[in-house]
Amino acid sequence: MPPRSPLPQRDGIDAAWIRTPNTAPEPAPWATMREFLLERLPSHADVEARLAAGEFVDASGSAWTGDEPYRPHAFVWFHRAVAPEVPVPFSIDVIDRTENIVVVDKPPFMATTPRGAHVRETALVRLRLALDLPELAPAHRLDRLTAGVLIFTTRREVRGAYAGVFQSRDVTKTYEAIARFDPSLEFPRRLVGRIVKEQGSLQARLVEGEANAETLVELLEARGPWARYRLTPVTGKTHQLRVQMADAGLPLVGDPLYPEVLEVESADFSEPLRLVARRLRFIDPLDGTTRDYTSSRSLAWP
Numbered sequence: 001m002p003p004r005s006p007l008p009q010r011d012g013i014d015a016a017w018i019r020t021p022n023t024a025p026e027p028a029p030w031a032t033m034r035e036f037l038l039e040r041l042p043s044h045a046d047v048e049a050r051l052a053a054g055e056f057v058d059a060s061g062s063a064w065t066g067d068e069p070y071r072p073h074a075f076v077w078f079h080r081a082v083a084p085e086v087p088v089p090f091s092i093d094v095i096d097r098t099e100n101i102v103v104v105d106k107p108p109f110m111a112t113t114p115r116g117a118h119v120r121e122t123a124l125v126r127l128r129l130a131l132d133l134p135e136l137a138p139a140h141r142l143d144r145l146t147a148g149v150l151i152f153t154t155r156r157e158v159r160g161a162y163a164g165v166f167q168s169r170d171v172t173k174t175y176e177a178i179a180r181f182d183p184s185l186e187f188p189r190r191l192v193g194r195i196v197k198e199q200g201s202l203q204a205r206l207v208e209g210e211a212n213a214e215t216l217v218e219l220l221e222a223r224g225p226w227a228r229y230r231l232t233p234v235t236g237k238t239h240q241l242r243v244q245m246a247d248a249g250l251p252l253v254g255d256p257l258y259p260e261v262l263e264v265e266s267a268d269f270s271e272p273l274r275l276v277a278r279r280l281r282f283i284d285p286l287d288g289t290t291r292d293y294t295s296s297r298s299l300a301w302p
Helices: 033-040 044-052 123-131 156-167 240-247
Strands: 016-019 075-078 093-097 101-106 147-153 171-180 189-196 205-207 213-223 226-233 275-283 290-294
Touching (some): 147 290
Parallel strands (some): 147 275
Antiparallel strands (some): 093 101, 213 226
């Protein structure tokens, strides 16, 4: 993990960083820090202009000129240029706010944290600005397309305690989804398998091998060819609910990734994924109280 950023946030967005590698015992392929930055960052002209403007800084906050001899194991901090984004036309509803946490009901189409093309239109950045909480950080994450209960910590000092609750799985999560109804299947049923997600692939997939993913599926109601299900994951693999349901022949309504990848315009918010993190329950690691939160997001039937 990097040290604390020497640059302040800009519009609720943290500074980015890269760390120079150690090439020893071979000599470094870059004579200067300028050469390293020109190779590692995409726009050469932008790198030159930003070096001249003092926009790249080291861990102490001093500007890199680019003329310094290449230095291994050095941090370079800077603010990335943020491209225009289509506003997500849904609000984030605050369910609860304490000294230590903010609990929200996240809408679909909104990423939890900045990543790729989604930066300003993320729950983290929106909430930092709206609530004036610059140290706000997620205790866990929801997929961009998944709606529902999401918890953030308000201060750096408490971040580890709440993140530990989710990392140790000392939390009960239940989801609701709308998917195809298959009257030949019996419920409740457990979906168990091994999920892998390779770097660069949009989809996770089930493979042979020791199981690392388990979900309890319960039928809540059926309407013709569709049904509403309660999904209780025992584990938390990437896209677990979506890939397991699709593999069971019950792909979620509105899913652009499973079973097939579909092209969807970034400005098209007309077909949300029918998946909501409905309820989240855990024991507060700092005061011992039971925290129990429920999403009010509705799931539209096809």
